[in-house]
Amino acid sequence: MSLSTEDRRAREPRTPPVETRAAGGAPVATKVPLRHRLRRDRTLLLMTLPAMLLLLVFAYVPLAGNVVAFQDYDPYIADNAFQAIAQSPWVGFEWFQQMVNDRLFWSALRNTLAIFLLQLTLFFPVPILLALFINSFVRPRVRAVAQAVLYLPHFFSWVLVVTVFQQMFGGAGLIAQTLREHGHEGFDLMTDPGLFKFLITFEMIWKDAGWGVIVFLAALAAVSPDLYEASAMDGANRWRRMWHITLPALRPVVALLLVLQVGNALTVGFEQILLQRTAVGPGASEVLDTYVWNVGITNGGFSYAAAVGIVKGVFGLLLVLGANKVAHLMGEQGVYKK
Amino acid sequence: MLSGLTGLAGVKPGTRGRLRPVWEEEPSRTGLASKGVVLVLICLAVLFPLWVVIVTSLSSVRTITEAGGLVVIPRGVTFVAYQELLGGGQVTRATVISLCVTVVGTLFSMTVSIMCAYGLSRTGSVLHRPLLVFMLATMFFGAGLIPTYLVVQGLGLTDSYLALILPSALNVFNILVLRAFFMSTAQELIESARIDGAGDFRILWQIVMPLSRAVIAVITLFYAVGYWSAWFNASIYISDPQMLPLQNVMNQLVLKQERPTGLAQAINTGHLSPLAIQMAVMVLALIPVAFLSPFVQKHFKEGMLTGAVKG
Numbered sequence: 001m002s003l004s005t006e007d008r009r010a011r012e013p014r015t016p017p018v019e020t021r022a023a024g025g026a027p028v029a030t031k032v033p034l035r036h037r038l039r040r041d042r043t044l045l046l047m048t049l050p051a052m053l054l055l056l057v058f059a060y061v062p063l064a065g066n067v068v069a070f071q072d073y074d075p076y077i078a079d080n081a082f083q084a085i086a087q088s089p090w091v092g093f094e095w096f097q098q099m100v101n102d103r104l105f106w107s108a109l110r111n112t113l114a115i116f117l118l119q120l121t122l123f124f125p126v127p128i129l130l131a132l133f134i135n136s137f138v139r140p141r142v143r144a145v146a147q148a149v150l151y152l153p154h155f156f157s158w159v160l161v162v163t164v165f166q167q168m169f170g171g172a173g174l175i176a177q178t179l180r181e182h183g184h185e186g187f188d189l190m191t192d193p194g195l196f197k198f199l200i201t202f203e204m205i206w207k208d209a210g211w212g213v214i215v216f217l218a219a220l221a222a223v224s225p226d227l228y229e230a231s232a233m234d235g236a237n238r239w240r241r242m243w244h245i246t247l248p249a250l251r252p253v254v255a256l257l258l259v260l261q262v263g264n265a266l267t268v269g270f271e272q273i274l275l276q277r278t279a280v281g282p283g284a285s286e287v288l289d290t291y292v293w294n295v296g297i298t299n300g301g302f303s304y305a306a307a308v309g310i311v312k313g314v315f316g317l318l319l320v321l322g323a324n325k326v327a328h329l330m331g332e333q334g335v336y337k338k
Numbered sequence: 339m340l341s342g343l344t345g346l347a348g349v350k351p352g353t354r355g356r357l358r359p360v361w362e363e364e365p366s367r368t369g370l371a372s373k374g375v376v377l378v379l380i381c382l383a384v385l386f387p388l389w390v391v392i393v394t395s396l397s398s399v400r401t402i403t404e405a406g407g408l409v410v411i412p413r414g415v416t417f418v419a420y421q422e423l424l425g426g427g428q429v430t431r432a433t434v435i436s437l438c439v440t441v442v443g444t445l446f447s448m449t450v451s452i453m454c455a456y457g458l459s460r461t462g463s464v465l466h467r468p469l470l471v472f473m474l475a476t477m478f479f480g481a482g483l484i485p486t487y488l489v490v491q492g493l494g495l496t497d498s499y500l501a502l503i504l505p506s507a508l509n510v511f512n513i514l515v516l517r518a519f520f521m522s523t524a525q526e527l528i529e530s531a532r533i534d535g536a537g538d539f540r541i542l543w544q545i546v547m548p549l550s551r552a553v554i555a556v557i558t559l560f561y562a563v564g565y566w567s568a569w570f571n572a573s574i575y576i577s578d579p580q581m582l583p584l585q586n587v588m589n590q591l592v593l594k595q596e597r598p599t600g601l602a603q604a605i606n607t608g609h610l611s612p613l614a615i616q617m618a619v620m621v622l623a624l625i626p627v628a629f630l631s632p633f634v635q636k637h638f639k640e641g642m643l644t645g646a647v648k649g
Binding site for chain 2: 034037038040041043044045046047048050051052054055057058059060061062063064065066068080081082085130133136137138142145146147148149150151152153155156157158159160162163164166167168172173174177180181206210214217218225228229232233237238270271274275289292293296297302305306309310312313316317320
């Protein structure tokens with residue numbers, strides 16, 4: 001976990017520690033009894049209570065709810081999901097064994113990884129390039145307008161983004177319409193299973209690449225201009241300055257975001273794909289998340305879907321930890337400190 | 339702390355009001371021009387689709403027929419589509435539902451998040467570390483869709499607006515950003531207020547929150563956009579079509595190409611273009627976000643950066 005140094009040293013004890021004189025005469029702080037500290041900080045504890053309750057109910061209880069993956073969960077056995085879990089029979093690792101032989105599961109995994117790789121190669125570099133590009137404009141007005149425009153799509157819902165794409169690239173969309181007007185054949189990007197993964201990535205770029213720029217722009221602005229000036233004095237031209245000063249300055253941020261990206265490798269575009277899967281069919285579009293949704297929520301195979309979810313979660317966690325380890329080996333900080 | 343982030347660090351005004359450091363090479367005219375063209379193209383890639391959507395929603399049946407579909411160049415603005423949509427019926431109801439869920443949800447999320455962030459911001463306090471770890475741990479595991487669904491169902495929240503708010507009410511990342519800002523409040527101010535007899539609620543309300551206005555604005559926007567854009571929870575927890583929020587109705591009307599109930603007659607008589615209706619629904623979904631985010635934009639950097647450093 002990332003706990004900053006400020007957390008480590010308790011810098012403001014709310015009441016001064018009781019001082020007693022030890023034999024040597026040096027002041028020794030004795031601990032205030034827990035009972036008193038609880039009383040002292042009761043307002044603060046009260047303030048965190050609602051959030052902790054919400055986390056308990058909607059993060060920790062569901063975590064325990066994963067036991068249905070080891071059961072033959074039957075929602076109709078009782079009126080209430082909790083009672084149903086209590087009464088459903090145990091089956092051990094049966095669902096996990098079934099998953100290994102499940103062609104659809106492997107197909108979903110393949111699609112997930114393929115989309116992740118596209119995201120990594122096509123999506124990931126775009127915000128960095130955009131940030132360098134915007135940073136090269138010196139007029140504040142130009143930068144502000146460019147940023148305002150680029151940030152905007154991040155706040156659109158996926159329904160809206162997918163709809164916009166359909167209106168532009170769909171069979172009845174603007175491009176097909178223009179092509180037909182000029183006597184060409186129309187085309188439909190939205191229903192082409194072969195191009196689906198690229199469509200997904202393209203939509204991600206349109207929606208979120210601009211938003212990703214913020215972090216890189218901040219990192220660029222934090223570079224001391226003295227470095228640029230000094231290297232310019234030493235005769236470095238603008239490209240050498242970019243290579244030796246700008247890019248190294250971005251390195252830690254790039255490493256951090258790369259780790260986060262790899263950690264999310266198994267979670268790619270859930271909502272986005274869910275909205276479009278009927279148009280191209282599950283063969284091309286099914287990823288692990290949509291598979292869980294399809295098997296569990298729409299077809300009622302709760303136990304099997306939960307088993308898939310657990311496998312996905314465990315491998316996701318291992319990916320974060322592994323990627324973070326690599327970041328540490330490269331001398332970067334990663335998500336949490338060592 | 340953030341003075342270096344204004345994007346102008348070390349830039350001295352040169353000749354003719356240019357903000358270029360004196361030692362930097364003057365860019366060539368062609369270089370500048372081509373850069374400008376690229377920037378305009380990038381911005382157009384974002385704005386052009388929105389323009390088309392807005393213009394089509396404001397077009398009459400005739401204009402849309404003449405254009406053969408989507409309209410690029412506006413001719414004769416008409417608000418028929420909006421009048422039909424907002425004159426009662428499915429879309430009107432969905433818009434009201436979305437607005438209510440967004441307002442109530444954002445207020446709830448902000449109240450809980452701010453209190454939690456403040457409660458965890460005093461690093462000397464008892465149980466501060468275990469509670470922080472309890473919260474941070476949820477960032478590393480997601481419980482998964484199925485058990486979450488079962489818990490929401492078990493609590494009896496299905497077909498209730500609470501299912502649209504409670505499961506997604508908290509974002510740990512947002513709480514961390516708020517907490518980081520609260521921790522940067524001068525401790526002397528807090529101590530002196532305490533000596534003057536202020537309790538924690540009063541300190542939070544009268545000292546810490548006014549000093550953190552910028553970041554509170556950013557986080558409020560994040561939560562509000564989250565509630566406004568959400569459609570998935572409604573799609574699995576709400577079965578009554580009368581209770582669906584705007585995003586879900588937009589999904590049905592535009593992506594699934596269903597006809598809005600109650601408007602079939604106006605469409606069949608040629609009074610109304612189904613395309614204009616679809617585009618108008620999109621504009622309805624777009625308006626609040628497009629209007630709110632520019633006001634908060636100048637603070638994004640602070641919020642995002644704190645998150646990146648602390649997260």
